[in-house]
Amino acid sequence: RLMPELPKFDDEDLKSYGDEEEELALSPPAALMSILATQELLLENILECIPVGKFEVIQPLSDEFCLVLGYLLTWKLTLAFFKAASSQLRVLYSQYLRRTKSLNKLLYHLFRLMPENPVFPGQTTEVSNKDTKTFFTEELRLDVK
Numbered sequence: 527r528l529m530p531e532l533p534k535f536d537d538e539d540l541k542s543y544g545d546e547e548e549e550l551a552l553s554p555p556a557a558l559m560s561i562l563a564t565q566e567l568l569l570e571n572i573l574e575c576i577p578v579g580k581f582e583v584i585q586p587l588s589d590e591f592c593l594v595l596g597y598l599l600t601w602k603l604t605l606a607f608f609k610a611a612s613s614q615l616r617v618l619y620s621q622y623l624r625r626t627k628s629l630n631k632l633l634y635h636l637f638r639l640m641p642e643n644p645v646f647p648g649q650t651t652e653v654s655n656k657d658t659k660t661f662f663t664e665e666l667r668l669d670v671k
Contacts, residue, residue, distance in 0.1 A: 529606040551625055552618035554607055558600065559626075565597040566631050573638045581641055594639065601632060 553559055572590050576582050584591045608616055623629050 529603050529610065550618055551621035552615065553622045554604060554619050558603060558607070559628075562597075562600050562604065562628060563626075565593065565600060566628065566635075568593050569597050569635050570631070573635060576638045578634055578637045580638070582638055583641075584639070597635070 572593065573582060584594055608619060611619060
């Protein structure tokens with residue numbers, strides 16, 4: 527709930543940024559970016575031997591699973607923050623992410639984690655391709671039991 531409220535504080539400071547020749551960048555919340563940088567290093571250590579295009583199955587409830595989940599949830603917070611920001615702030619934030627290569631790292635990690643065929647478990651092979659349920663076509667239930 528807090529993330530959409532944070533960009534308005536940067537909006538007030540936006541007026542102090544002048545027309546300088548250097549391309550400007552503005553960091554999203556420092557605490558969030560610090561956690562993201564730490565998680566990027568940890569995930570890189572876990573996935574370093576897997577080339578992009580191949581994927582790694584992470585066992586649920588393992589330490590690696592918790593690290594990956596934390597990383598993806600941190601990105602979810604970052605994207606919620608971006609969504610609430612004005613277009614001028616988004617440009618500055620995106621410049622920061624470009625300089626830190628965080629978006630590149632996110633894509634590398636996603637392409638190493640995403641399964642080749644994201645079919646729902648428990649389906650028989652007799653189902654036609656048209657009727658195949660995937661993680662992209664079905665709503666995912668995230669209820670905690």
